[in-house]
Amino acid sequence: xxxxxxxxxxxxxxxxxxxxxxxxxxxxxxxxxxxxxxxxxxxxxxxxxxxxxxxxxxxxxxxxxxxxxxxxxxxxxxxxxxxxxxxxxxxxxxxxxxxxxxxxxxxxxxxxxxxxxxxxxxxxxxxxxxxxxxxxxxxxxxxxxxxxxxxxxxxxxxxxxxxxxxxxxxxxxxxxxxxxxxxxxxxxxxxxxxxxxxxxxxxxxxxxxxxxxxx
Numbered sequence: 001x002x003x004x005x006x007x008x009x010x011x012x013x014x015x016x017x018x019x020x021x022x023x024x025x026x027x028x029x030x031x032x033x034x035x036x037x038x039x040x041x042x043x044x045x046x047x048x049x050x051x052x053x054x055x056x057x058x059x060x061x062x063x064x065x066x067x068x069x070x071x072x073x074x075x076x077x078x079x080x081x082x083x084x085x086x087x088x089x090x091x092x093x094x095x096x097x098x099x100x101x102x103x104x105x106x107x108x109x110x111x112x113x114x115x116x117x118x119x120x121x122x123x124x125x126x127x128x129x130x131x132x133x134x135x136x137x138x139x140x141x142x143x144x145x146x147x148x149x150x151x152x153x154x155x156x157x158x159x160x161x162x163x164x165x166x167x168x169x170x171x172x173x174x175x176x177x178x179x180x181x182x183x184x185x186x187x188x189x190x191x192x193x194x195x196x197x198x199x200x201x202x203x204x205x206x207x208x209x210x211x212x213x214x215x
Contacts, residue, residue, distance in 0.1 A: 011189075015105045018188035018196035026208055027184035027200035028072050031108060034186070035070075038101050050098040051077070055088035067099075068125060074180040075110065076117060078125060080142035081173050089114045089177060097179055105189035112181040122175035127167075134168040135159050185213070 024030040038046040047067040054060040063085065069076040075097060079086055089095060097110040126134065139156040146152060181202070188196040197213035 014189075014191055016188050017190065018186060018198055020198060020210055020212055023186070023198055023210065026072070027181060027186075028070065030186060030198075030200070031070065031184070034101075034104075034106060034108065038104060038106075041101075041103055043101055043103050046099075046101060048099075049075075049077075050100075051085060052096045052098070053085055053088040054092055054094070056091040061085070061088065068176070074112065074178040076121075076176050076178050078122070078174070078176045080137070080140070081116075081175055082142065082144075084143040086177070095179060107187045109185040109187070110179065110181050111183040112179040114177050114179050117176040117178050119175070123170050125176060126170035126174065131168060134170075135163070137174045138163075138168070138171050190215070 024033060035046075045066070048064050049067050050062050051065045052060055052062040061084065065077045065079065065085075067075055068078055093114045095112065095114050097108075097112070099106075099108040101107070126137070129137075135156055138159040139152065181200075183202065184200045186196075186198045186200075190196055193215060195215035197215060199211050199213050200208045201211070203209050
């Protein structure tokens with residue numbers, strides 16, 4: 001596709017509207033409303049979210065991870081604590097999350113502070129995973145260069161043999177992160193690019209200020 005044709009790609013958004021007087025009092029409650037609608041719309045992997053981090057070197061990086069839980073405390077995902085994303089979060093715990101649900105013409109942007117969840121929470125989730133995923137957590141030195149695909153397969157088979165007679169425990173280097181929001185924006189596509197953007201900004205008292213942003 002030529003650059004000219006790419007520039008011609010456009011879509012008018014008409015499905016929903018979003019108004020200050022109809023949103024929930026807190027951003028997590030509002031997210032819960034949209035989450036239920038995304039679930040009802042049967043969007044494929046609507047828990048997929050872009051995680052953006054920036055470590056000590058100042059170079060931002062983004063990748064897709066899966067949301068595994070949310071409540072008033074924040075948004076939880078799991079990973080290898082030795083991975084690039086985890087190392088960046090240890091250097092700089094400020095990060096952002098992005099959900100894009102194109103079928104509903106919506107996106108949610110979350111800026112927050114990341115912290116490791118408790119060991120008990122990580123163990124509880126790990127124990128709910130399929131055995132293959134548990135073995136993968138042991139076998140993969142995430143984000144490191146490896147000798148090749150054959151090496152990864154051999155390492156997976158090594159741990160499969162090691163744990164074949166019992167429960168597969170959670171590796172010490174694996175667990176969850178919780179992103180506690182300080183700012184959340186809800187974006188609803190609208191006609192003529194006059195999109196609805198509602199921003200929740202945490203105030204010094206711990207409450208939330210709600211405002212409309214220009215599209």
